[in-house]
Amino acid sequence: MLSPGQEEHCAPTKEPVKYGELVVLGYNGSLPNGDRGRRKSRFALYKRAKANGVKPSTVHILNTPQASKVISYTHQHSISYTLSRNQTVVVEYSHDKDTDMFQIGRSTEGPIDFVVTDTVSGGGGESEDTPITQSTISRFACRVVCERNPPYTARIYAAGFDSSKNIFLGEKAAKWKNPDGHMDGLTTNGVLVMHPRGGFTEESKPGVWREISVCGDVYTLRETRSAQTRGKLVESESNVLQDGSLVDLCGATLLWRTADGLFHTPTQKHLEALRQELNAARPQCPVGLNTLAFPSMQRCSRALASVPTQEDKQPWVYLACGHVHGYHDWGHRSERDPNAQRECPMCRTVGPYVPLWLGCEPAFYIDTGAPTHAFVPCGHVCSEKSARYWAEIPLPHGTHAFHAACPFCTTQLNLAQKWAKLIFQGPID
Template sequence: MLSPNQDEHAHSKDPVKYGELVILGYNGSLPGGDRGRKKSRFALYRRAKANGVRPSTVHILTNPQDSKAVNSKGHHSISFTLSRNQTVVVEYCHDPDTDMFQIGRSTESPIDFVVTDTTGGSKETEDSSVSPSTISRFACRVVCQRHPPYTARIYAAGFDSSKNIFLGEKATKWKNPDGHMDGLTTNGVLVMHPEGFPDDSKQGAWREISVCGDVYTLRETRSGPVRGQLAQGESSALQDGSLVDLCGATLLWRTAEGLLRAPTLRHLDALRLELNAGRPQCPVGLNTLAFPSLPRSHSLEERQPWVYLTCGHVHGRHDWGQRPERHREEGGGGEDGGGAGVGGNRECPLCRSVGPYVPLWLGSEPALYVDAGAPTHTFTPCGHVCSERTARYWAETPLPHGTHAFRPTCPFCSTPLAPAPGFSRLIFQGPVD
């Protein structure tokens, strides 16, 4: 067996990759492009020098000035304010066996991965009774073991520029039976671990993660004052396919091993070329259709395939079959080229079914696929195309929305899906010659 030093040397030329966090809703890149620490996906590699920390000394303080003295020592610490006259400060010391990565809305240096609210395609259909959610400036931290099996664990809250996590008087906090303090962040960090991902995936239950990494059932509402029940035997260890929700953005964790089995962008493009090589045609204009190259463009192309979502018949863009205004769906939106607008109801020329008529876009974020199958299905109503198993998996995965709701959304653009099944099978017409 390799000693830790030999293990370091063996991996010095090829850094160990723990995994990647991918934000749902961006289909491969942020709208303005990935820049620095603000991007649609974040790869976690073993650091040249460990930066993990672990709890050490506990101080019970009765004077707020004492708290400042403890925090100014340069150590990481978590402060639990119990009352105006009592604060428990847990000091953390260096842990040579772990690497820590921090995620949040803040652009300050302690944050490794800057994440902002994902509006997705839900702006127009936002339920007015659901208050808008925000991501904490220092939302959470992922701590990875530097040695096999490289376990990654999620914790609520991140250390700020003063190396402190501060839970004020109003924050939900408590003392555990073993005496150690713990608490929850205002809007909470939720996690869902699927079973058998990606081969035979089954959704797990959504849970809340505490500041110290324990797992609890959900509160009554997202920021409710009473914590849920301790989920006995459940772990904060991330597994391939785990989802992390920060109340405003949902992240998918893919392990390094899982990514090796996932399709690549090159594979997805090969499937696109194979589909285009079949020369699908518009039954109305008889012109050949073709999916644009990956990653998806944000503007419609002349040969872009369109679909009648009710029946799945694929056409080119045309003006046939528009319904009178009174038959249109209310709040349908326009054809904005983003795939989210449904532009009212249309009648399919082939089968006379009536429903939304939208452009098709290939899902081009490989990490969101559960298999490498052909792009045969589209999410409804956004028009993002992927394999049947991938469409089925995400359509059956309710994601947190607002303070207490859950609903399936398209993983590529975050548009809320239509009622079950939430996707349609595509029916292409081949060339007539």
């Protein structure tokens, strides 16, 4: 007899239905210590062998704390809204045969399908063994519910069910009763969503950041992430995820790519072919006249662990002008941070001097164009249209700030110059 997890894959001719993927911003292809188990840089959502979705059913109004505990010990999913010490509203959820539910959060408990930890700007992150201290990501941050039938619509909701199949909104959490009588609320630091205008294409423009409630309604942002007062209901918008939608969990931002969107996205093979094409053109350092070469995709995804040397073929760039060189140690303008202010030998422009790394997470590309532009100040290289797209997106930072960042390492982009067009010198012979 097949186990439930094998049913969907038993027929060799039948491909499992893929709803889409969630990709964490800040990781250039994999986590710093490698992807392991449920903790990885991207998570694919496939149709489950057996539906595990739930939908609201019975509502209980309880006047003693003990009564809510009795409800919580049942085998049904439920959401508890604590209104006061004497009153709790418990909404029970029943099985929904038409949907699959996937849960995302910081907890490593069983109900979490995709474990997400705080992203450290610059491409670092929590390692498997690092204890998380003062994380702002909720242990049970959100859930994505996908319809099991075409068009496989995916919807996002704030909060996830814990090991007891419960979601608890305590006295301090923002919660309310809607005009139609159903309860709703927000999580402590909130789940923010931005749907791009025009999908995830070359013509896309950033949308507006909104907050998603526990029941999936859309609200304008609170004054700060954890403010007690909710924003205004935006009835014209929904919690349906689109290709390119961004989900922010206050500590990590995820990109949603639909199965169809991924079909039109460059593959790892395509990016590798572009890398080989760049190297085949034999770009040279205009001063040392040595041939340059972009490192392997595997090394690019571990960029922070690599320290380029003078003998290395690694390309470096003067970001202020875009002239690509090999590594050298002259032209310093500052003793304290030697690479922060360097004078380009080609044009005498002064600015940061950094190594170039290919962006090798395909999901972040909006086209299949050649890698011609680098983000400033990190030096991650991608296509021009992808660089321009991400440079326009204000990503949440902390509890109330927003700024554009490189999708490959989440380094904040320079306000005055967010990207640089690269100028390579070809071989002289």
